[in-house]
Amino acid sequence: MTTFLRHKGTLITGIILGILLGLSGYKITVLNTDTSSKQANSNTTSDEKKPLYWVAPMDPNYRRDKPGKSPMGMDLIPVYKEDQSDQDAGPGTIKIAPNVVNNLGVRTAKVTRQPLTASITTVGYIQYDQDRLIHIHPRVEGWVETLYVKAQGNTVQKGDPLYAIYSPALVNAQEEFLLALQRNNQQLINAAIDRLKALQLPTTTIEKLRKTRQVQQTVTFFAPQSGVVDNLNIREGFFVKPGMTLMALGSLKEVWVEAEVFERQAALVKPDMAVTMSLDYLPGKTWQGKVDYIYPTLDAKTRTVKVRLRFANPNKVLKPNMFAQVVIHADSTEQRLLVPREAIIRTGRQDRVVLALGDGQFKSIAITMGKMNEHYVEVINGLKEGDSIVTSAQFLLDSESSKNSDFQRMSSTDQTSQNTAQHEHHTEQSVEPKIEKKPSSAWVEAEVHKIMPDTRKINVTHQAIPEWQWPVMTMDFMLADNININQLSPGLTVHIEVQKASNNHYQITQVHIPNTPQQTSEKTSEQQHSDHSEVHKHGQPGETP
Structure with missing residues (x-):
């Protein structure tokens, strides 16, 4: 009986212990399940960041706890809690939800280092090659007996007769030469020949005079070069004097084109740069030339610099005073830091771009601009190669970033030298920036x-x-x-x-x-x-x- 009771008690104790252990195991399982569920929910919540509030794009002081419209009818922008990366980016950093970035149509581009190729398009007028333009002047007075060139614009070849003149001075010089020949005095002969040459008597005429010993009453003068007759100021029977311009001979083997470029483009133009020219009267045809000379003065009225271009004219189709369109290819091999021109935000006091920091973060920063062309702008200071900048919708982002940016809050004397190092220096010294208050x-x-x-x-x-x-x-x-x-x-x-x-x-x-x-x-x-x-x-x- 005692043994039975002892066994019975042991059995009851085992049953009770089993029940307790079972209950304990059940409770632990439930607790672990709840903890895992809570951790999963916590991870899900942390992955989906919620905005702290919504603000008006034009007034950051207008805040709401849900999306809506601003007093001016614009969509409110969500503002998120700034993490460690926001703090590293400095003042002025804003964060925008991905769907808002897509709705705004934000596009970005990389800052690249490459040569700045520029094409300067301008106009000009064709002129004679001044290096080959000759003016004909008499060195004696007399009368034009015969004029072989009848009209302005006629073409002549080198050695063609231009005009014949009767001059008493030329007759006297020929007689002195014959007198020296008769005396057979070489010193007088040489002096007489030098005088005839000084009066521009042609060499053929001097040799003919030596052989024939006959004085010519009229002396013919010939073209010193091939070209086109210009500025014809005489006719047969004219009485001419020394210093009078009889005509000019212009060569069309090469022509000049005088063009003008704006003051901001003058630094891009260098001598020997390639130039392409086209004319209205010959559409579809182009000529290749080069920059010959850049004039040292600036026109005070037009604010332009005159540039001289040189073109070959083998077929004589390029004529003086023609209107021409020219493109100066101001290419350079120098590597420069370039950004798209549409990314620049130009103000009266400062040039800025909006820097894309990633993860929906943007910041407006000040830059220093250099040379530019129709597509790109050189950045001298403010960016580095590989930075991502906003090229579309940057004005709205700049307006929001500028409200809290460091360069917006600084006084006018410090606006030209803003960078991250200066911001950190001011933070360490506890210097309070000057706030620009807007009128009410x-x-x-x-x-x-x-x-x-x-x-x-x-x-x-x-x-x-x-x-x-x-x-x-x-x-x-x-x-x-x-x-x-x-x-x-x-x-x-x-x-x-x-x-x-x-x-x-x-x-x-x-x-x-x-x-x-x-x-x-x-x-x-x-x-x-x-x-x-x-x-x-x-x-x-x-x-x-």
Whole structure:
């Protein structure tokens, strides 16, 4: 009996222990399952980053906890929690969701190092080759007996007769030569020959005079080179004197083209650069030449530099005073840091690009520009090879980045030398940057499109507001209570004062209709006195501050 009870107790104890162990194992399994589920949910949550809030593109102070529209009707932009990489990128870094990047149509390009090839297109006029242009002047006075060249523009070959002249001085020089020959005095003969040559008597005429011993009353002069007759100023029977221009002979073997390039392009042009020329009267045909000379002066009126080009003219089809289109191939083998021209954001004080940092992060940075062509711009400072920059929709990104960027908050004296090292230096020294505050109101010209009396709103297209960096936009504005809405009508051009309210909305506080003695608001004397002070502060109504 005792043994049975002992066995029975042992069995009961084993059953109880088994039940407890089973229950303990079940509970551990459940806990492990819950922990794994929680970890999976945590990983899923961490992978899907949620925006902290949404802000207006033109006003970062306008925040909402869900997507929507800004007071100006623009889509709100999500803002994410900045991670360690955002902090390393410095002030001005913004992060945009991938779907917003796609909707904005953001495109990027790499900063490359390559030669800057430039093609300068300009116009010019064909001229004679001045190196081969000869003017014919007499060295004695006399009368033109025979003129062999009858019209300007005639072509002559070297050695062709030009004109025959009767001159008493030439007759006397020939007689002195014959007298020296008769005396057989070599010294006198040489002196007589030198005088005849000084008077430009042709060598053939001197030899004929030596043989025939007969004085020629009229002496014929010949063309010193082949060319075209220009500036023909004589006719048969003219009395001519030394220094008078009888005619000019221009060679068409080669021609000059004088073209002009703008001041900003002059540094790209170098001597011996290749040039392509085309003419209107011979469409489809081109000529290849080179840059012969760059003039050292700049035209003060046109702000251009004159460039002389040289072209071969074997068929004599290129004629002086023809109008020509030329393309100067200002190619260079020097490696330069280049970015696409459309990526540059040019302002009055600074040139910028938007740097794509990856993972939806962008930052607007200042650069120093160098030479440029129609497609690329050289970057002297601010970027390095391989950087990715935004080439489309960069203006919206630059507007958002500039609100918090380091160069936007610095004073004007420091804007020309902004970089990351300077930012870190200012951070270590605890120097507080100077903040540029925007005015709370601004006057601008606008055209009324629609009037909504029920909500006291109007739809207008206003001009650019430089103080707020607003471009020309069409948007709705709320009217202040003191404005008489009945005096407004669609199509009316007015001057409005836009003021930023405390709730980050913008409303029209004053309206001025041009050519009217008073504004459209009904004010008390105290309000008019306040407006008078406001006019002295911001300028007359209708003037953009």
